[in-house]
Every structure is written in structure tokens, then in C-alpha cells.
Amino acid sequence: MSVPVSQAFTICSYIIRQRLKGNKYYPLVLMLEPLFRCNLECAGCGKIQYPEHVLQRRLTPEQCFRAADECGAPVISLPGGEPLIHPEMKEIVEGLVARKKYVYLCTNALLLKRKLDLFTPSKYLTISVHLDGLEEEHDHSVCREGTFKTAVEAIQEALKRGFRVTTNMTLFEGANPDRVREFFDFLTHLGVEGIMLSPGYSYTHAPDQKHFLHRNRTHDLFNRILSNPKKAWHFNQSPLFLEFLMGHRDYNCTPWGMPTYNVFGWQKPCYLLQDGYARTFQEMIKETDWAHYGHHTNNPLCRDCMVHSGFESSAVNDTFGSWEGFLRTVKLTLFGGLGEGYRNGRQAQLAAQLAASGHGQKPSSTCGCGCSSSKPQESADDKK
Amino acid sequence: MTETELAAVIEKAFDYRGDVTVDLKNGQQVVGYLSNRNFQGAEHCREPFIEVMVAGQPELACIVCRDIAGIRFTGEDMAAGKSWEEWIAKETSKKKVQGKA
Numbered sequence: 001m002s003v004p005v006s007q008a009f010t011i012c013s014y015i016i017r018q019r020l021k022g023n024k025y026y027p028l029v030l031m032l033e034p035l036f037r038c039n040l041e042c043a044g045c046g047k048i049q050y051p052e053h054v055l056q057r058r059l060t061p062e063q064c065f066r067a068a069d070e071c072g073a074p075v076i077s078l079p080g081g082e083p084l085i086h087p088e089m090k091e092i093v094e095g096l097v098a099r100k101k102y103v104y105l106c107t108n109a110l111l112l113k114r115k116l117d118l119f120t121p122s123k124y125l126t127i128s129v130h131l132d133g134l135e136e137e138h139d140h141s142v143c144r145e146g147t148f149k150t151a152v153e154a155i156q157e158a159l160k161r162g163f164r165v166t167t168n169m170t171l172f173e174g175a176n177p178d179r180v181r182e183f184f185d186f187l188t189h190l191g192v193e194g195i196m197l198s199p200g201y202s203y204t205h206a207p208d209q210k211h212f213l214h215r216n217r218t219h220d221l222f223n224r225i226l227s228n229p230k231k232a233w234h235f236n237q238s239p240l241f242l243e244f245l246m247g248h249r250d251y252n253c254t255p256w257g258m259p260t261y262n263v264f265g266w267q268k269p270c271y272l273l274q275d276g277y278a279r280t281f282q283e284m285i286k287e288t289d290w291a292h293y294g295h296h297t298n299n300p301l302c303r304d305c306m307v308h309s310g311f312e313s314s315a316v317n318d319t320f321g322s323w324e325g326f327l328r329t330v331k332l333t334l335f336g337g338l339g340e341g342y343r344n345g346r347q348a349q350l351a352a353q354l355a356a357s358g359h360g361q362k363p364s365s366t367c368g369c370g371c372s373s374s375k376p377q378e379s380a381d382d383k384k
Numbered sequence: 385m386t387e388t389e390l391a392a393v394i395e396k397a398f399d400y401r402g403d404v405t406v407d408l409k410n411g412q413q414v415v416g417y418l419s420n421r422n423f424q425g426a427e428h429c430r431e432p433f434i435e436v437m438v439a440g441q442p443e444l445a446c447i448v449c450r451d452i453a454g455i456r457f458t459g460e461d462m463a464a465g466k467s468w469e470e471w472i473a474k475e476t477s478k479k480k481v482q483g484k485a
Contacts, residue, residue: 049401049462053439054417264419264437264444276398277420277435283427 003194003236006123007102014074015320025256025285027073028313031271033262034059034092035081040108042142047081057263061091067261068096071281077104077128084111090118097124104128106168110147112154121162128196129155131167133175134183141172152190159191166236168196173217177224184233194236198308199245201272214304215295219247226338237308239332240325241315245306246339249318253294253302256285257313269293271309273301385454393455394421394434403459406436408451414438415458416445423449
């Protein structure tokens with residue numbers, strides 16, 4: 001697992017301080033969206049469908065700093081939109097780094113190579129490049145050919161200049177586990193610090209509704225991808241979250257763990273749902289009816305969600321909230337072995353299903369769609 | 385318009401991905417993107433209100449619900465016509481054209 005010791009220590013000491021204070025609703029990662037405009041128009045993204053005058057809006061550096069100071073999260077993610085379009089991104093990043101925040105600049109990397117000069121390598125700054133797979137899968141996912149090659153060239157340049165670089169990947173229905181594992185090998189060879197994974201969420205406004213994953217399919221897909229992981233693969237996220245994706249652990253959502261601030265204000269209740277906005281972080285925490293959200297509440301909007309923005313904080317809280325969680329995290333971090341030791345877990349169920357259906361010992365090569373049936377995979381070519 | 389009808393149209397406008405025109409009871413109009421609605425009230429406004437992002441204005445316009453006469457969907461819906469199927473159809477026809485050239 002790949003998070004530098006200083007970052008792990010900062011997060012750990014922050015959580016301990018919050019727990020000692022008895023603060024239940026503390027944020028871990030601020031999702032700071034400085035603009036909605038993007039230079040891609042992915043079919044899976046509902047974030048960019050606004051009138052032109054809304055897309056022209058940007059948070060100022062001062063608004064960004066105020067939001068960071070207000071919520072106090074030790075980690076700040078800068079998604080969007082595409083943050084490198086923002087003309088004051090240099091000032092925003094510098095200001096956040098000066099506050100000793102661990103900043104993840106989330107970019108599709110189309111502009112990265114020519115904008116790298118704006119930034120200085122630092123342990124506080126990570127460039128997190130959106131890559132949804134190898135060339136064919138990524139270009140298909142973002143609806144534009146050539147983006148994969150551009151992003152990979154930019155990653156190579158950033159690594160050469162000494163930047164911390166990770167990648168973030170969203171997985172949808174139809175993902176082929178074998179190709180994803182090949183993709184991890186590719187990223188490892190490329191030399192990125194870590195990989196971040198998440199299943200997609202079906203935004204009400206996302207045009208591509210039919211390719212989002214449902215809960216059991218998410219478990220099966222991630223089992224196929226993450227079982228027997230290679231030691232060289234490094235994931236820049238909680239190992240307990242990865243086991244949650246595999247179905248070995250059950251968490252309720254912690255939507256306040258990754259609060260969102262954008263041109264509309266503090267988004268209620270989470271990064272994915274838009275149930276209104278508040279003017280201050282405290283107002284958002286106080287006004288939101290948290291008992292109404294999370295899959296344990298049977299809220300249909302939350303039923304299939306397993307996205308990192310809701311559950312990674314739950315996993316981190318588990319690490320610091322129970323000896324079992326803590327020891328499991330230490331074991332997985334030091335020795336690996338994701339999913340091992342769960343006799344009754346999803347992996348065992350899946351193996352039994354596969355044995356019964358005659359899929360044999362190599363499940364990932366028989367069905368690439370992430371389900372446990374023998375339905376043939378709808379490949380990227382089929383979709384075209 | 386009853387309170388229930390107004391609440392329903394506000395909810396629809398909140399989900400709409402285009403500009404709306406808010407007709408006020410005093411005869412004025414506010415045109416913009418309805419970004420927020422709050423039927424409980426908040427610290428800056430203690431009664432039900434909506435917030436509208438108006439082009440060219442830096443601050444959100446806060447309008448209390450009791451001042452609203454109606455809401456019209458006057459701007460283009462930016463989410464319309466962008467389905468996965470339509471994207472596939474567009475790509476297919478583009479590829480056909482490229483194939484003929």
C-alpha cells in the first residue's frame with residue numbers, strides 16, 4: 001500500500017485529535033471543485049451539464065483557502081471540471097500547500113505537460129491523473145481518442161520532474177478484470193506512486209445510466225480484479241476500503257468524511273448527491289439529516305453506491321475505531337493479502353458459483369462483465 | 385398557485401439543468417440557474433427560500449418562497465439530448481463518414 005509515512009502520520013494524528021475531542025462529524029478529505037468546466041465531455045459524467053454562465057464561474061483562491069480553513073480536513077482533492085483550466089490554479093495549489101494540506105490535483109492530464117512549470121514538486125502535492133484503463137478502454141470511457149497517449153506522456157514528464165503522481169480509475173459495468181489487471185501492471189511499470197479505484201455512481205443527470213454497477217456486481221468485479229494482487233501494485237487508498245469493495249467488509253456511508261465545496265456552496269449531503277447547499281461548513285453539517293443517507297437507510301439513491309467519497313472515510317474510521325480494523329490494516333499494509341482469510345466472504349461465494357457453473361479455476365477469463373453469470377462481455381468494440 | 389404546487393415546481397426547477405425565470409409577486413423577474421432550495425430556512429434566511437445564480441452577478445440571489453408567483457423553464461436543458469445512445473449514434477455516423485472519405 002502506498003501512502004507516504006508523513007501523510008499517514010498527519011492523517012492518523014488528525015483522527016486521534018478529532019476522536020479525543022468527541023467530534024463525530026469530522027472531514028478527512030475536502031473535495032474542492034474550483035470550476036465545473038471541463039475539456040472533455042465524458043458520457044458517464046453529469047458534472048458538466050450546466051448553462052454557459054455557470055460553467056464560466058470559478059472559485060477564487062481566497063474562496064478556496066476559506067473553505068480549506070473552515071473545514072480543516074488534512075487532505076484536499078481538487079477535482080472539477082478540469083482544474084488545470086482554472087487560470088489561478090498555481091496560486092490555489094501554492095496556498096493550500098503553504099497550509100500544509102496534502103493536495104491531490106485531479107486532472108485528465110490533457111493540459112498537464114505544458115502546465116507542469118506552474119508547480120513545484122512537494123510531498124504535499126500529488127498529481128492524480130484520471131485513467132480508466134488501457135488505451136482502448138480509457139479513450140472509450142472519456143469519449144475521445146488520443147487522451148490516453150497524452151496522459152501517459154504527461155505522467156512520464158511529471159515523474160521525471162520529481163512530482164508525486166497517482167492515477168484514479170472509475171470502473172463501470174462491462175469492465176474486464178483481466179484488462180484491469182494488465183492496466184495495473186502497466187501503471188506499475190510506468191512508476192506511479194499509487195492507484196486509486198472506485199466504482200462509478202449513477203448520477204441522476206449522467207447520460208450513461210445503464211453502465212453503472214450494482215452492489216453484488218461491484219463485489220464480484222473487485223474480487224476478480226483484486227484477488228491475488230501482485231506485490232508490485234500499490235494502491236493509494238485504505239486497504240480496508242478495497243476489502244469493502246470486494247464484499248468482505250460492510251460499512252455504512254460517512255458522507256461528511258469527504259465534503260464538497262463548489263461555486264454553489266457546501267453541497268448536501270455528499271460529493272455525489274445534490275440535495276441543496278449551505279453557506280458554511282458548520283451549517284452544512286448541522287442542517288443535513290444524515291440519518292436519511294447511506295445504503296443501510298434504504299434510501300434508493302444510496303442503495304448501490306460504494307463510491308470512495310462515502311466509504312473510504314468509513315474504512316479509515318474502522319482502522320482507528322477497532323483493534324480488528326487496526327491490525328487488519330497493518331497486516332495488509334505490511335504483508336498484503338487482500339481478501340485472504342474470509343471463509344464466508346464474497347470471494348468464497350463467487351468461487352462456489354464459478355465451480356457450479358463450470359467456469360473452472362480461472363474466473364476472470366471467462367466473463368469480463370463483472371457479474372457472476374456466464375453472460376458474454378459487452379466489449380468496447382461491441383458498444384461502438 | 386398553492387404552496388404544494390409551488391414546492392413541486394421549485395423541486396422540478398432544482399433538478400432542471402438550464403436557466404429558469406422566476407416571476408415574483410411584485411411583477412419583477414429573476415432569470416438564472418436555480419442552484420438551491422431550502423424549505424426549512426437557514427442561518428442567513430429563516431424562512432423557505434431559493435437561490436438563483438444570475439449571469440454577471442457575483443452573489444447568489446436569495447428569494448423567499450412567499451414572494452414567488454411562478455417559475456418558468458426558459459433556458460435550454462443542458463442535460464437533454466446527451467444520452468449514451470445518442471453519443472454512440474453520433475460516433476457511428478462519424479466513423480461511417482470517415483470510412484467513405
